[in-house]
Amino acid sequence: MSAASAESSAGASCWRLAGADLLELTSSARERLATAFAGWLDQLETGLTLVACSRRLTMEPAIPAPMVEAGAAGYPGAALEAARLAHLRSDLELRPRYRRPVFLILPAAGGGEDEIVSQLAQRCQLTGARATGLPALAEGEVREAASALRQGGRWLVSLRLGRLPGVEVEPGWLWTLLEVAAEYDLAIHIRPRPGLAADRHLRRRMRGLRARVLAAGADGGDPRLDAALEAAGRLRRVLATGTGRVFEVAVTVSLGADSLAEARAQERAMRARMDALRGNLLPAWLDQLPARLESVAAVSPARWHLVDTIELATFWPWLDAGRDPSSDVSLLGRHQRTGRPVALDLHSGHQLxxxxxxxxxxxxxxxxxxxxxxxxxxxxxxxxxxxxxxxxxxxxxxxxxxxxxxxxxxxxxxGFNIMELGDPGDVPLAAMELVGLLCGPLSTAESGCLLGTLDRLLETPSPSLVLGDCLQPLQATSEGRALADRLRPWVQGSPGGLFSRPGRxxxxxxxxxxxxxxxxxxxxxxxxxxxxxxxxxxxxxxxxxxxxxxxxxxxxxxxxxxxxxxxxxxxxxxxxxxxxxxxxxxxxxxxxxxxxxxxxxxxxxxxxxxxxxxxxxxxxxxxxxxxxxxxxxxxxxxxxxxxxxxxxxxxxxxxxxxxxxxxxxxxxxxxxxxxx
Ligand SMILES: Nc1ncnc2c1ncn2[C@@H]1O[C@H](COP(=O)(O)OP(=O)(O)OP(=O)(O)O)[C@@H](O)[C@H]1O
Ligand SMILES: [Mg+2]
The missing domain is CATH 3.40.50.300 (P-loop containing nucleotide triphosphate hydrolases)
Known part of the structure; x- marks a missing residue:
């Protein structure tokens, strides 16, 4: 394990938790989960960190090599299974995919951790268990450079959240960052801020912001200052009205790549995404090692932001829920957003x-x-x-x-012989229905005559009995003669091959x-x-x-x-x-x-x-x-x-x-x- 992740686990407890992909739900279900998450945050008394660890999926051991060559076993199932495995393998080769498990890290707080996590799991329908630590992003000796770390042949570049999104965001917005095709540890640090201290801090902040607004006034004002002032005012109102709590949140992400150029490209991609939300991610210049440690929750972050409960709940990190399908579900294609294989098991009785x-x-x-x-x-x-x-x-x-x-x-x-198909008790009525469909509506007398004929014929069941056997008995009665004439073309020649032929x-x-x-x-x-x-x-x-x-x-x-x-x-x-x-x-x-x-x-x-x-x-x-x-x-x-x-x-x-x-x-x- 890397030095960084080893430190993260010292004294802290770690859980790997899986939850519903919020972006894949109906809006009401999404809202329910976000509200449940906010409810849990509102009761939180301790600080904690959620870390999304993106790791590239490799073929082994997730997808084993095909066990059978196409058609080898003679049964099409074997050929289809080989094709399914080959498809999954080549898909992984062509299109890098990432697994993005989410870990919860709680500092050693003298007990009660299990209760906190089980509350979260219950409220937000998460599943999971304790983990020994985060999967390593890089392993080996760490060497520090000004704008990157080098560890075991990999390059690590860290960024910190400099400004929260400047546009209104919904729960699920974090996908904008998580979807970047890269390996990373993205840590969301959360700590509740006691109401009084938060209010004092906000008052001070507003005073400072107002002074800057006044100073900038002559040039027509700075919209970012206005927005910051408005955000601080809103947080104070939340505190004053008791409609939520105030938290500090910090986000630090460390990207890991095999070359510095690749790490830089990923860094640019991630920053561009945050820029698009009118927030920003700042490179941790000359501060790479501490930032890396922040990204695995080993040290407290350097840069915090104040948010209320509802804002914090938008940081829901479970946004890629799929598992790679096993062979006993039907593989149908790819998730349009996450690229993950989508499979269906229609027979999973307890769920559907x-x-x-x-x-x-x-x-x-x-x-x-x-x-x-x-x-x-x-x-x-x-x-x-x-x-x-x-x-x-x-x-x-x-x-x-x-x-x-x-x-x-x-x-x-x-043959599909109406006289042999289905429950024998239903055969006369089914045969009547068939004659009606072929010959047009039957008069009451015709119906009675046909039913009598069928009953008599069926008294001695025989597999060779077919609809055409009704012709003669019908012909022999005055009520049935006209019907027999209408039925005849259906039970002879090519129609007869379908409507009057033995076979079950x-x-x-x-x-x-x-x-x-x-x-x-x-x-x-x-x-x-x-x-x-x-x-x-x-x-x-x-x-x-x-x-x-x-x-x-x-x-x-x-x-x-x-x-x-x-x-x-x-x-x-x-x-x-x-x-x-x-x-x-x-x-x-x-x-x-x-x-x-x-x-x-x-x-x-x-x-x-x-x-x-x-x-x-x-x-x-x-x-x-x-x-x-x-x-x-x-x-x-x-x-x-x-x-x-x-x-x-x-x-x-x-x-x-x-x-x-x-x-x-x-x-x-x-x-x-x-x-x-
Ligand atoms: N996912 C896919 N990948 C590749 N080819 C596809 C895919 N889906 C459909 N096609 C091809 O597109 C064409 C139209 O598809 P298909 O006949 O299944 O449509 P349809 O919805 O059943 O249309 P209709 O209602 O007219 O029967 C076919 O030639 C089919 O082979
Ligand atoms: Mg069709």
Missing amino acids: ANANLGVVASSGSGKSYLAGLVGLEAVRRGQLVVVVDPENEHRRWCQAAGGEYLDLSDQPAV GPRVRSALGIGIRDLPPSWVPGATLLVSRWLWAWAKSEPGVKQVIVDEAGLLADNPALQTLISQLARRIRKYRGSLMLLTQAAGDLAGGAGEVAAVNSATMMLGGQVAAGALRLQEAFDLDDHQREWLQQAGRGHFLLVSGTRRCPLLVEAPALHHAWLTGQTPAGSAWEPH
């Missing part, structure tokens, strides 16, 4: 009300691509996937992933796509009834974890069989270890139709590109702030806002090379992956 995923995005936003990626990731994880595909877009990846694609217009190899539907091995685009429109209602009966029966009887995907659900809005299936699946598939992913285009669908079913029944939503009116609807429906709404309006292809509980995570959908090749048929340059 259900496993469903609703997607609302305009045409061309990349919904089907996302659906395919969710499907492939489910296959990788050993789940079974069924895609209802109104636009016939999912054939390639279903087949590449070792699955099957049934184009219903193309005489599928397996397909077996699902990995993925199964069902294409309905090329069916004649008059076939669609009947065909979707068959698919729906099969799908629901499959979802209930298949013991494994299942992902059902209904793409372009809006296109099927006027299809009663599918609507029934969708709401059945949406409400009940969870009980059968299943998840329904429902995709639709228009935010307008949210009021009725597929969008509403998705929105009401999906614990997780993905919102993509929208025109202004659509974005406004989504803003209202999903408690988005203006910034998130604007993001949706500008969202390009593959940009989605992941909505789950109070989380609103801006996601760029990115697939590993093999997944992408299977989804699009395009093999990325220089890649060995071959689309099947």
Whole structure:
């Protein structure tokens, strides 16, 4: 451990605490947390330091080398897993990423530290444990130069907060500094200032400031003096009215780089960011060693600023909450702000009300691509996937992933026999419904005749019994003759291949796509009834974890069989270890139709590109702030806002090379992956 961090731990207690990424929450959840943080600060009686330690992520041991070569094990899951690991590795090589854990350091204060920390954790929903110290930024002998330190081959440059932000800032503003692509220790020192002493100090400060204002008066005044005077006045009012407390805050940051030039570039980046907020960070000229020690809480800072509780609470440092995903969650892409991989586990039962995923995005936003990626990731994880595909877009990846694609217009190899599908008790009514969809409304006499026929036929169940077997008995009665004539074309020739053919539907091995685009429109209602009966029966009887995907659900809005299936699946598939992913285009669908079913029944939503009116609807429906709404309006292809509980995570959908090749048929340059 470095000399600096060794000193930081002497006599002090250190905790590593993780918390919600404030910038990723709804504005009300953000406000709740900031208020909770302020409440905790208000009770604070001791000084402490929060240190955000940014460290570059390296590949080991976070991401192990692929254990299997693509396709080696013959199972697509193995190839997909190898592709996922390769993707994460190359992503880290291309784009440096940083982990930014936050540590809390309390001076030895004779007990009670655990209580202080557990209060903070409870109020602000933080998790964590005691730590032995901060991770080292550099190790070895320290040598001091005028404007940098040299330690173990690294260069360390320290800066101190010279002026607080001169614009109004919200909790989360610290991200402006934290996001700089660099390794650093950024320490926020906090100490409560007793009311009387603070007031005396403020009075003195105001007197001094007024004198300077007067002196500058002839030249038209200095806005910074005015602002400082106004800030001091406000703090005095806070004290006088008891609406908060006054604290001293100091920020010291030490940047660590492998060359002096790199350290200087990072220093410039960080200073520019503070300048943009009309504050400033000052280089610790000739004072590098003390400043470095400040950045690890080993010594008390040289430069403090007075703030009230609310201002101090804006220094919330937990702004990058993600963990790198393990292999048992679905990798969907990258966090737009932090660059971290974003993964989804729809089946993490205790956290989510259900496993469903609703997607609302305009045409061309990349919904089907996302659906395919969710499907492939489910296959990788050993789940079974069924895609209802109104636009016939999912054939390639279903087949590449070792699955099957049934184009219903193309005489599928397996039969969906209404006489065999689903609960046997429901078969007569289901067959009646199918005949109604094919032949048009039935008269009362026709219904009675058909029901009698079906009951008689089903008395001796046989797998070879099909809808066409009703023809003869119907023909033989005067009430049924006309119906038989209407039914005949449906149970013979090519329609008969679909509507009157033995078979209990397909077996699902990995993925199964069902294409309905090329069916004649008059076939669609009947065909979707068959698919729906099969799908629901499959979802209930298949013991494994299942992902059902209904793409372009809006296109099927006027299809009663599918609507029934969708709401059945949406409400009940969870009980059968299943998840329904429902995709639709228009935010307008949210009021009725597929969008509403998705929105009401999906614990997780993905919102993509929208025109202004659509974005406004989504803003209202999903408690988005203006910034998130604007993001949706500008969202390009593959940009989605992941909505789950109070989380609103801006996601760029990115697939590993093999997944992408299977989804699009395009093999990325220089890649060995071959689309099947
Ligand atoms: N994240 C992505 N990365 C790379 N290519 C993508 C991504 N998302 C979509 N695409 C490509 O963009 C095109 C449009 O995407 P897609 O068909 O998924 O959009 P959609 O929202 O389903 O549109 P529609 O509503 O018209 O069906 C496709 O060629 C797809 O391969
Ligand atoms: Mg699509």
